[in-house]
Amino acid sequence: MKKVISSFRLLILLVFLYNSLSPSATENVKKSIDDPQDESNEGNDETKESMDIMAESESTDSMNTYNNNSNISPELEMKGQNNSTVCTRRANSLMHEVQKANHKQFPFMAAIMSHQNEYLCAGSVVSNGIILTSAECVQKPVSYVLLNTTKAKKDDSAVMLYVKNREKFPSYAGAEHQKDIGIIFTDKHNNTVASKIKLSNLTNLKALSDFEGLGYGLNAEVNQVRDLQYIGVEYRPFDEFPDLLEGFFDCVDTKVPTCFRDFGGPAIFDNELIGIISSGQDQCTNEMSSKYAVSKKLVKVVPTYTFKAWLDEKIKKLEDKQPVALATYPTKPDGDPKTQVFYSEPTGIGYKSSAIPFLVFIVTLIAL
Structure with a gap:
């Protein structure tokens, strides 16, 4: 017996x-991530819709603009008529209202989270194990990042990577500093989880007319789940700081609340990262018109060319040490396996x- x-x-x-x-x-093996979502790029097709909108006059008189934080009113419409701030159409504009992103539409996006599972800010995958964001973000109590998700919370589709280290741009000296750039180092993953976004070589911003800003919960209210959203804005130079640019929203018919309650996410043009959004606009405008110019400032952006050399050096150093290649956006992550494998350097401590x-x-x- x-x-x-x-x-x-x-x-x-x-x-x-x-x-x-x-x-x-x-x-090292994470939960299966199934993606039944149709990847037909319908979301991208919608964003490419021509808005054909432009201000007829670029008058320097700031009194011709609406109050950014107010809805359209008959009094403001009359003021617009009297001061000739009437919008006209222009072709091939990228400007569009706040829209919700589809799953894997922007496979380089990262939601940066705290120890208490609270959303802190947005980031972008620029290499396997490196998330680009703002310096203000990396100073927060970051714990982990979420990839492969359109919501800033852990769910069945999200892939969680723990933060190993973080670093600010060397000359960063506070929230108002022009080089508000930071990077977060995470565990590495295989190429089925995310794509990386290419850093733009654009240095002449005069060639830029519009761009898109991405983030989580751009117009979300307090305690609402933050969805991944994006908006098309018009580029305007920042006269006070030549190495910064600003994005404005104007001359679009929409009843979608217009604001940008996030930071750290990417500004993209022609599928490349042209900068990092260092600050947004908390005050929403509930309704806007294509008839009269409102000139609502939404985002302030640190252009890529101001920090690209520093970031390229960080990426090269990491990839030379342990290369795990990723697809480059707009290419989607390679395959959709039943398991997601993550790679960490062994510590040799404990079980x-x-x-x-x-x-x-x-x-x-x-x-x-």
């Missing part, structure tokens, strides 16, 4: 050992978490 019990214990031990060593049970249940089971068997 004792031999039967011993044999039974040995059989149970072998089965448990096999399951414990299976790749699907280790800490892996997946080994703990195994040790407990062994001790239990011995005690029987």
